[in-house]
Amino acid sequence: MNIEKIIVITRQTRLEESIKRFNTISQAKYFVESRGQSFDDYVTEYDNYQRARDALVRSIPSEMRFQVIDRTMLPNFLFGPGDLAMPLGQDGLVVNTAKYLEGQPVLAFNPDPERFDGVLLPFIWHSAVAVIRQTLEGKLGSRSISMARADLNDGQHLYAFNDFFIGADSHVSARYTLRFGDSSERHSSSGVIVSTPAGSTGWLSSLYNMAAGIQDFASGSPSVRTRKLPINKSPGTKKSSGENKKGMDTSGNGSGTSNHGVSPGAMQWEARKLIFMVREPFRSNWSGADIVAGEIGESQELILESHMPEGGVVFSDGMLEDFMQFNSGTTVQIRLAEKSTRLLVP
Template sequence: MRDDDKQFDLVKRKTRLENLIHKYNTEGQVKFIIEHSGGDFTDYKVEDKRYKETLAKITSELQKIARVQILDRDYISNYIFAKDDIVVAVGQDGLVANTLKYLDNQPLIGVNPDPMRFDGVLLPFKPDDVELIVKEVFNNNRSFKEITLAKATLNDGQSLLGVNDIFIGQKTHVSAQYILNQNDKNERQSSSGIIVSTGLGSTGWFKSILAGASKISTGCSGREVRLRQREEFKWNSDFLYYTVREPYPSKWTSDTMVFGKIDKTNSLKIQSLMPENGVIFSDGVEEDYIEFNSGNEAVISIADHKGLLIV
């Protein structure tokens, strides 16, 4: 029996083909551009068809259980999720991450629409699993993993959450200027920006930073150097790590505070010295940023709530 007092929020994304049609106006024009450059247009068509068929199948199954609201990822930042909603994200890992940061204790089910195409670390379920999984979640009979989120709060009241990571720096490829403050230590820096990583993001940007530092150290020292975080960095870890990218030491800037830990009693403060183009964004979504220019101070901390990912 369908329960119309409950609602599923089904979050979808545009396929590669849909994004290209939006850019070039027609499917025929997209086909010409892809094939003219030596690409396989058929692959775009197959992916698009499979994704839309999966969405239709999942929508039909959800509608048998409760009401369904379909949301495009472009609009989730402006959508108010009800407290009792159950959220289903159908897409790649990035869609799950970008959805989690707009939720407040609503459970999220990640569905891999094309397991042959996508690895889906955050997408444990296949389309055929959905009917069983959503019924178990609906009846509170399914377990979940807690995901620690990072939070950036400005002195003007603006804030932003990060599921994988938060970037603080310049919008363009020029040096960011700022002052770091932690544990009563201040340091003026010039760098390519600061990355704040969560446990969930430890296999992403954070991992690549450690790999790069390891290879550079190996090349400079002439012996193999392997770097890793000093303790296990789980998805629900009650701490974050910050790393400074390409710090530049000079008469006015230093490079001693380039890696550190943020926890519940030890936040990181950053004062912007950038007259323009300073930004803070999360999870690789550069378009969804808050300005971080001279006069702004950001406090980087652990978010008050955790994301809930159904497993």
């Protein structure tokens, strides 16, 4: 692996964000404690993150060029073809970073394993010296994680690591025409979710769960599925390595199962397909509810045309602040992205 430069991507902790908001640490402490929260936890999180950050930077070989950037710089940062992206933070930092890469490998570190599950963080910060050496020697494996791309008819485009939301920016109904394959239908709904394989155990799984629960209710079956849940589990209790905080499989093997339940519709990260679902479609004289879900393959695309005079949006991975307007006259085409995230793994 020919790595020319390492880019360490960091994020601000809750303590730093609070100080930025309230100007001083004493004012931040007063605000946090007045809300009944522990300010000591803010300080502990900050200390743990700074320790991990300093250790990670010291682990980079002296002959290797490197740069440390905050995640807020990602939209304007140009990664070189020989760069190694090294996010240090939660899973969301890996997601944010991936959208700005063009095939560069991602070496992700968990700065605080007692605090963060780290589904997309294969390595712990204190193993950085050995892991970086193995990376430079080309001894690590990798996973190719499929992504999605949305293109507007005005030339704008956006990538998604987990999922796209297309709909209204408030709780009003979204109105649009949906075209998939040879079929088309006008909709009035709560919007459309398009999930990647990586996002299939997240927002998409909640839609499967909702549909299953409604089906149980409509058929007269018990609406609550019988399964054991952890009782009075302390925050410090460790989970198995393949389980995240919702009890889902986090190994990326697509099984979606764990000791605590099932994540329906889970896909292999490498799968070259997307799943779309329409949320709460309303059937009327104007709108239908027949095309409500589908699988978008390698050579397919989902097309939506907006009928909303204002408030229509397309955003990815839950980041509403990074959105494209989806108002009347706008058409969006969603398909598998031409690029994938190359996540380095043991």
